[in-house]
Amino acid sequence: MKKIIMFFVTLVLSVTVASKAMADWEYNNILPFSHVHNFKDEGGNIIATALGIPQYSQPTYYMCGASVLSMTMLWESHKKGRALGYDITSIHEYVVGAAARSMPSQKLSDGITKIADYINATQNLGLNIKPQVGAANAVEKAVSNILERVNINHSPVIMYGNVLSKVAGGHYYLAVGVAYCKKDVCGEEIAALGVHDSVYNSPAWGSSHFNRVNALEPYILVDGPDLLNRWKKIGSGVEADKRHYYLFNSTGAS
Numbered sequence: 001m002k003k004i005i006m007f008f009v010t011l012v013l014s015v016t017v018a019s020k021a022m023a024d025w026e027y028n029n030i031l032p033f034s035h036v037h038n039f040k041d042e043g044g045n046i047i048a049t050a051l052g053i054p055q056y057s058q059p060t061y062y063m064c065g066a067s068v069l070s071m072t073m074l075w076e077s078h079k080k081g082r083a084l085g086y087d088i089t090s091i092h093e094y095v096v097g098a099a100a101r102s103m104p105s106q107k108l109s110d111g112i113t114k115i116a117d118y119i120n121a122t123q124n125l126g127l128n129i130k131p132q133v134g135a136a137n138a139v140e141k142a143v144s145n146i147l148e149r150v151n152i153n154h155s156p157v158i159m160y161g162n163v164l165s166k167v168a169g170g171h172y173y174l175a176v177g178v179a180y181c182k183k184d185v186c187g188e189e190i191a192a193l194g195v196h197d198s199v200y201n202s203p204a205w206g207s208s209h210f211n212r213v214n215a216l217e218p219y220i221l222v223d224g225p226d227l228l229n230r231w232k233k234i235g236s237g238v239e240a241d242k243r244h245y246y247l248f249n250s251t252g253a254s
Contacts (some may be wrong), residue, residue, distance in 0.1 A: 004254070006018075007115060007245055010250040012112060022197065025048060026125035028187070028231075031134075035051075035052060035154075036049065036050075036051055036052075036154050036188050037049065037050045037051075037052065038151075039179070041185055041186070042179065043185075045180040045185075045216060046147070046151055046176070047147075047179060047180060047185070047186070047190070048136075048178065048179035049147060049150050049151055049177065049179075050149075050176065050178075050194055051075060051154060051156055051176045051177070052176035053071055053074070053075045053156060053174070053196065054074070055071070055119065055174045055196040055197075055198075055200065055218040056069070056070055056071050056088060056196070056198060056202060057198055057199070057200060057201045057202040057203070058198040058199065058202050059089060059202070059203060059204065060089075061087055061204040061205070062100075062101045062102055062103075063088055063089065063092050063103075063198075063204075064103075064171050064172045064198045064199070065092070065095075065102070065103030065107075065108050065111070066088045066089070066091040066092035066095065066103065067088050067112055067172075067175040067194075068108075068158050068172045068173070068198065069091050069095070069108070069112065069115065070085070070088045070091050071156070071174050071176075071196060072089075072112065072156055072158070072174065072176060073086060073091075073112075073115050073116070073119065074086075075155070075156060075213065076116070076127050076155065076249075077119060077123070077127065078127055078152065080125040080127060082123070083127075084119065084123065086115070091111070091115065094111075094114070094115070095107055095110070095111035095114065095115075096109070096111075103172075104134075104246075105160060105169075105247070108158065108172070108247065109118075109126055109131045109247055110134070111219050112129055112131045112247075113130075113131060114128070116129045117184055119254075128153075128251045129155070129249050129251065129252045130249065130251050131247050131248070131249065131250070132163055132248055132249075132250035133245060133246075133247055134146075134149075134157075134245070134246045134247070134248050135235070135244065135245045135246070136242035136244050137233075137243055137244075138244075139227055139231065139244055140180070140189060140191040142231075142244045142246065143178060143179075143180045143191040143193060144180045144191070146175060146178045146180075146193070146246065147178045147179070147180045147250070149248050149249075150178055152252060152253065153249050153251055153253055154253075155248065155249035155251075156174050156175060156176050157174075157175040157246050157247065157248045158172055158173070158174055158175070158246060158247040159172065159173040159174075159175055159193070159195065159231055159244075159246050160172065160231075160234060160244075160245040160246060161173045161200065161230050161231040162230060162231070162232055163211055163214070163230075164229055164230055165229050168232035168233065168234045169220070169234040169245075171199070171234070172198075173193075173195040173196065173197055173216075173230070173231075174195060174196040174198075175193045175194070175195050175246070176194055176195065176196050176218075176219070177193065177194025177195070177219055178192070178193055178194065179191070179193075179194075179221065179223070180192075180194045180228060186226075190223070191223060191227075192221040192222060192223035192227065193221070193222055193223075193231075194219045194220065194221050195216055195220075195222060195223070196216075196218055196219075197215045197216035197217075197218075199211050199212065199215040199216075200212075200215040200216060200217060200218065201215075202215070207210060216230075224226075232244075
């Protein structure tokens with residue numbers, strides 16, 4: 001686990017340094033972030049993957065959905081050779097309208113398709129994105145599924161999570177890193193996610209506010225009880241039928 005943690009720490013440093021060196025990347029399409037980083041076990045199997053995506057902070061208390069969409073589309077367009085940075089507020093208004101104070105999960109999914117279609121129509125990038133909902137009863141199974149999916153098309157995954165210990169399903173995270181290893185390989189079962197939390201450094205709350213204080217720093221691996229507290233099960237009114245939900249790109253290599 002220590003080696004995997006260092007893998008993510010090194011990535012954080014490289015992305016942070018590059019971002020500071022090229023602070024105006026959003027306007028001139030210089031890419032301060034790199035592509036896909038993999039960590040393998042002794043047998044050559046990928047047990048951790050991280051996508052070098054910059055983190056965005058949400059401008060208002062209700063724009064976590066637009067924030068993860070902005071980060072997602074930046075990365076997907078980057079994969080096609082031209083990083084397109086779209087204003088978070090503009091995305092929110094485009095997907096749900098200026099008066100909306102939330103972005104329901106179906107609107108979020110539809111928004112990915114809507115924005116991808118717009119980019120393909122105006123920029124001719126050939127984005128290949130088909131959002132699909134995934135769910136698992138156990139966090140370990142969900143993380144294992146995400147690792148497999150990320151290594152098919154190198155797309156980030158949106159988690160239907162919550163701000164620490166608060167209402168389930170009330171906050172979106174963007175999973176940009178994932179680590180899963182079975183006990184017989186690593187000596188312990190490892191199931192962790194490296195997420196971008198748009199509450200981090202958000203101007204919507206003061207620096208001493210609970211949400212800001214407990215926001216996750218970019219690429220910090222989250223596992224165990226902390227991951228469970230931030231990714232509560234949702235769905236059915238029956239507790240046994242609830243699941244950990246996420247939204248992933250169901251296409252093949254893209």
